[in-house]
Amino acid sequence: MSDLLSEKTPIRARHIRPGQGQAVEVKTGQLLQIQTLQGKQVADFVAFTQGDTEEFLSTSVTRAANATIVPKLGMMLYSNRRQPMFEIVEDTVGRHDMLYACCDPVRYEMLGAPGHASCREALTEALGGYGIGHDRIPSPINWFMNVAILQRGELEIREPLAEKDDYVVLRALKDVVAAVSACPQDLVPTNGSNPTDLSVRVYRNEPLPPPPVMEEEPGTVEPSPLAAPVVAMNPTPRPALLQATPEATVYRVARVDPGDPS
Amino acid sequence: MSDLLSEKTPIRARHIRPGQGQAVEVKTGQLLQIQTLQGKQVADFVAFTQGDTEEFLSTSVTRAANATIVPKLGMMLYSNRRQPMFEIVEDTVGRHDMLYACCDPVRYEMLGAPGHASCREALTEALGGYGIGHDRIPSPINWFMNVAILQRGELEIREPLAEKDDYVVLRALKDVVAAVSACPQDLVPTNGSNPTDLSVRVYRNEPLPPPPVMEEEPGTVEPSPLAAPVVAMNPTPRPALLQATPEATVYRVARVDPGDPS
Numbered sequence: 001m002s003d004l005l006s007e008k009t010p011i012r013a014r015h016i017r018p019g020q021g022q023a024v025e026v027k028t029g030q031l032l033q034i035q036t037l038q039g040k041q042v043a044d045f046v047a048f049t050q051g052d053t054e055e056f057l058s059t060s061v062t063r064a065a066n067a068t069i070v071p072k073l074g075m076m077l078y079s080n081r082r083q084p085m086f087e088i089v090e091d092t093v094g095r096h097d098m099l100y101a102c103c104d105p106v107r108y109e110m111l112g113a114p115g116h117a118s119c120r121e122a123l124t125e126a127l128g129g130y131g132i133g134h135d136r137i138p139s140p141i142n143w144f145m146n147v148a149i150l151q152r153g154e155l156e157i158r159e160p161l162a163e164k165d166d167y168v169v170l171r172a173l174k175d176v177v178a179a180v181s182a183c184p185q186d187l188v189p190t191n192g193s194n195p196t197d198l199s200v201r202v203y204r205n206e207p208l209p210p211p212p213v214m215e216e217e218p219g220t221v222e223p224s225p226l227a228a229p230v231v232a233m234n235p236t237p238r239p240a241l242l243q244a245t246p247e248a249t250v251y252r253v254a255r256v257d258p259g260d261p262s
Numbered sequence: 263m264s265d266l267l268s269e270k271t272p273i274r275a276r277h278i279r280p281g282q283g284q285a286v287e288v289k290t291g292q293l294l295q296i297q298t299l300q301g302k303q304v305a306d307f308v309a310f311t312q313g314d315t316e317e318f319l320s321t322s323v324t325r326a327a328n329a330t331i332v333p334k335l336g337m338m339l340y341s342n343r344r345q346p347m348f349e350i351v352e353d354t355v356g357r358h359d360m361l362y363a364c365c366d367p368v369r370y371e372m373l374g375a376p377g378h379a380s381c382r383e384a385l386t387e388a389l390g391g392y393g394i395g396h397d398r399i400p401s402p403i404n405w406f407m408n409v410a411i412l413q414r415g416e417l418e419i420r421e422p423l424a425e426k427d428d429y430v431v432l433r434a435l436k437d438v439v440a441a442v443s444a445c446p447q448d449l450v451p452t453n454g455s456n457p458t459d460l461s462v463r464v465y466r467n468e469p470l471p472p473p474p475v476m477e478e479e480p481g482t483v484e485p486s487p488l489a490a491p492v493v494a495m496n497p498t499p500r501p502a503l504l505q506a507t508p509e510a511t512v513y514r515v516a517r518v519d520p521g522d523p524s
Contacts, residue, residue: 060321060363060401063417069331069361070415080397082368099331099361101322106344135342139322139401149411153332155325 005033005169010201016043018195019117019184021126025050026172029205031089034143034180035167037199040160040192042183043143044102044119046127047077047085050175053132055079057086057176059098059139069149071096071141076173080138085176090169093162097145099155102137103185111187122181130177142183143168145190159192266352266431267295272463278305280457281379281446283388287312288434291467293351296405296442297429299461302422302454304445305405306364306381308389309339309347312437315394317341319348319438321360321401331411333358333403339432342400347438352431355424359407361417364399365447373449384443392439404445405430407452421454 011030014022018041026032034043049055058080063069065078072094077086102123108116124134144162147155182198183191273292276284280303288294296305311317320342325331327340334356339348364385370378386396406424409417444460445453 054395054397058363058401060361063361064363064369067417068415069411069417080363082363082366099322099325101320101326101342101344104344107326133316135316139320149331149415153330153411155329155331 005031005201005203008203010203012200012202014180014200016180016182016198016200018182018186018191018197019122021119021122021124021179021181022200023126023130023177023179024200024202025175025177026202027175027205028172030172031203031205032086032170032172032178033090033167033199033201033203034170035165035199035201036144036160036162036196037165038196039163039166040144040194041162041196041198042097042145042160042185042191043198043200044123044140044181044183045143045178046123046138046140047176047178048127048130048132049079049085050177053130053177055081055083056138057141059141062098062141069099071098071143077141077170079174084173086170086172088168089171090167092166093144093160093168095144095146095161096168097142097147098139099147100140100142100145100157102140102181103183103190108187113187116187117184119181119183122184123179126179126181127177145183157188157190159189267293267463267465270465272465274462274464276442276462278442278444278460278462280444280448280453280459281384283381283384283386283441283443284462285388285392285439285441286462286464287437287439288464289437289467290434292434293465293467294348294432294434294440295352295429295461295463295465296432297427297461297463298406298422298424298458299427300458301425301428302406302456303424303458303460304359304407304422304447304453305460306385306402306443306445307405307440308385308400308402309438309440310389310392310394311341311347312439315392315439317343317345318400319403321403324360324403331361333360333405338435339403341436346435348432348434350430351433352429354428355406355422355430357406357408357423358430359404359409360401361409362402362404362407362419364402364443365445365452370449375449378449379446381443381445384446385441388441388443389439407445419450419452421451 012024016022047057061078061082066075073088073091075088076084079085102119104118104120120137123137144160146158146160180200184195186195274286278284309319323340323344328337335350335353337350338346341347364381366380366382382399385399406422408420408422442462446457447453448457
């Protein structure tokens, strides 16, 4: 359970099965927790301003405003009007994606699985009551999705680093409608080849306890780098040493009660 | 002048000054050339299906479908419905961006330059006749924009590699409305700190001459890498050698008549 949220009771809770989507309304200051219940599960995430859905969470503005491709602790997430919509206030994983589109029916046709459930359809269904159709599902933030960037900008989808009960917590900076789908992709390693359930909870705007103590695992200091330093302009081949990718070590927030499954 | 286009006369031509945008209609099979007339100038580019502007060029689907963050020769550009909209059939530069949002009024306010011209406003004005408003300008492809990706996913805007008369040519795979703005950003190195003019031309669908002969400059083989091989999971510091970024060498298509300024 989250340190920030350990004394709180959610005011809204949704359990999401792979291929399903859920929308939740979150008021300014409230906290939104997105948690993987079994681990290695991606949460596709989109959000709109309540009552003005022409404004939505924009991954391209978020990348540009933060000058990064990686969503990380303390960062603001911005709308297409370059207004802050969320702050990332807790993150037990540190590896997420904001480059990939939602999986959709055409993607599964191309993979030889026509009719497969998809995030775009799940989010469209979840947001139907807000008048947001299939074509208007924005480019999502894919919480827990682990995408490596190779030498020439190639993208490689890897198994998520998220383990059972890992989560992110976002503080809403506007009144928003957020929607989350549990990605049903089981044909590539997006969800460790085994999609599982997610939990989404909303907590009231209350004073937060002091920030949690950070515990470092032996030998780890901070989130592992996503890509090597830029050698972009150097056309010579990389040393073989750097082709190796040792297993990740990740920064984890200490948990008050790691045995609590809620 | 382009090898593909050297014998052709454009059916539409637009000259675009920094801070301006222009929309052009391009039918299936026609060729769209976007050219920097002085060099080091970014062209923000968006496109919609003619008569059905709910379908638009999607950078996130294009990244996902090609598993890359780098637009390059031979690649298809996809719509939000995962349908091919364009193929990149010529590219004299090989370094473009599809991560950054358009510059917009809020960006310039933050830079201390309220009221500065912006790509989002220029594209909105160019597309006004098609009913596409400010909030619906998609994340663009930024032709000639040079963005380096650093070790932990940080983005760094550098001066474009494009020189005078460099260009890309796209073949339309649908009937589209495309819009291009000449980025007016003069406060950071996006346009080499000196925005200049662009040219946009549309050519008929005609049989193309054979592909141009590739000329390699001494010591160059192919486009320079954007980022080093993934050492993402290795928390040890990179060797100092790889921190250096020697000046780029770029792959250039041979030109039939390099003296022809048109």
